[in-house]
Amino acid sequence: MEEKRDPALEEAIRKAEEAKKAADAKKAAEEAANPFYVAPNQDSEIKNVIGIVSGKGGVGKSTVTAALAVALKRKGYKVGILDADITGPSIPKMFGVKQIGGIVGEQMLPAQSASGIQIMSVNLLMEEEEAPVIWRGPAIAGIVKQFWSDVIWGELDYLLVDMPPGTGDVPLTVFQSLPVTGILLVTSPQSLVEMVVKKAYNMAEQMNIPVLGVIENFSYVVCPDCGKKIYVFGENTLKGWSEKSGVKVVERLPMDSAVAELADEGRMEALDPGYLYDAADTITELTQK
Ligand SMILES: Nc1ncnc2c1ncn2[C@@H]1O[C@H](COP(=O)(O)OP(=O)(O)O)[C@@H](O)[C@H]1O
Numbered sequence: 001m002e003e004k005r006d007p008a009l010e011e012a013i014r015k016a017e018e019a020k021k022a023a024d025a026k027k028a029a030e031e032a033a034n035p036f037y038v039a040p041n042q043d044s045e046i047k048n049v050i051g052i053v054s055g056k057g058g059v060g061k062s063t064v065t066a067a068l069a070v071a072l073k074r075k076g077y078k079v080g081i082l083d084a085d086i087t088g089p090s091i092p093k094m095f096g097v098k099q100i101g102g103i104v105g106e107q108m109l110p111a112q113s114a115s116g117i118q119i120m121s122v123n124l125l126m127e128e129e130e131a132p133v134i135w136r137g138p139a140i141a142g143i144v145k146q147f148w149s150d151v152i153w154g155e156l157d158y159l160l161v162d163m164p165p166g167t168g169d170v171p172l173t174v175f176q177s178l179p180v181t182g183i184l185l186v187t188s189p190q191s192l193v194e195m196v197v198k199k200a201y202n203m204a205e206q207m208n209i210p211v212l213g214v215i216e217n218f219s220y221v222v223c224p225d226c227g228k229k230i231y232v233f234g235e236n237t238l239k240g241w242s243e244k245s246g247v248k249v250v251e252r253l254p255m256d257s258a259v260a261e262l263a264d265e266g267r268m269e270a271l272d273p274g275y276l277y278d279a280a281d282t283i284t285e286l287t288q289k
């Protein structure tokens with residue numbers, strides 16, 4: 001017996017199938033055009049990948065990554081941190097997390113911070129005896145790719161990637177293989193701004209990755225007596241470069257021992273509200289879809 005189907009429904013189904021085919025074809029073409037493409041985990045749905053980049057180490061890149069994750073989370077977004085600083089991982093300690101969320105076959109669940117930030121780092125695998133062996137062997141750039149393809153991130157609005165300093169193999173791999181929405185540069189006023197920032201900036205430019213802005217860390221100290229901001233290295237160290245390049249300085253952070261203490265104690269989520277809110281706003285404005 002022939003079943004009668006609603007022609008409007010048939011048409012809707014046909015249209016949906018066509019749209020899916022077109023989307024698949026577009027994706028396949030994009031993948032074919034990029035030989036470095038790495039497929040995301042099939043159970044991950046990540047809207048924006050933001051690289052946190054600095055020209056050199058010690059400028060507070062990881063601290064900024066962690067604080068920005070806290071700010072975005074407080075604003076109601078689903079946030080993850082991929083710790084791509086494989087040889088100097090520092091994100092887990094800042095959140096007081098020690099273990100991954102679990103192992104599913106050959107894949108892993110990230111750790112979860114107290115407020116629900118998803119975190120993946122090699123630090124979390126050191127003691128993980130049952131981790132699939134492939135996780136312990138591969139070259140550094142390969143680990144970063146696996147953090148993308150073999151970690152079940154779930155649904156995220158923002159995945160922040162804490163890059164190792166400089167413009168070496170790992171940033172190159174991340175820029176080539178992950179769909180980076182944009183990068184944030186972190187600098188300190190005494191780090192030969194023009195030269196060091198420019199190098200990271202140029203790399204992103206060459207690879208067609210938008211630079212969302214610059215965060216200047218260690219920008220000033222606040223006088224404990226009168227609350228005045230004292231710009232030890234001058235108030236406008238980035239101004240010239242910012243005007244020339246068109247890259248906005250989205251936030252300037254004080255040198256503040258409380259931040260270092262919270263990081264040390266694994267309590268980044270207890271940061272003062274307001275910390276990096278301007279940077280978080282800039283990111284959400286520039287990445288609205
Ligand atoms: N704004 C700040 N005020 C005080 N200490 C800071 C600040 N930012 C970073 N630090 C401290 O400086 C050190 C280096 O910061 P980190 O984020 O690890 O730098 P990077 O990731 O660039 O190497 C850490 O001990 C950190 O706690």
Ligand SMILES: [Mg+2]
Binds near residue numbers: 063085088
């Ligand atoms: Mg770091």
Ligand SMILES: [Zn+2]
Binds near residue numbers: 223224226227
């Ligand atoms: Zn004073």
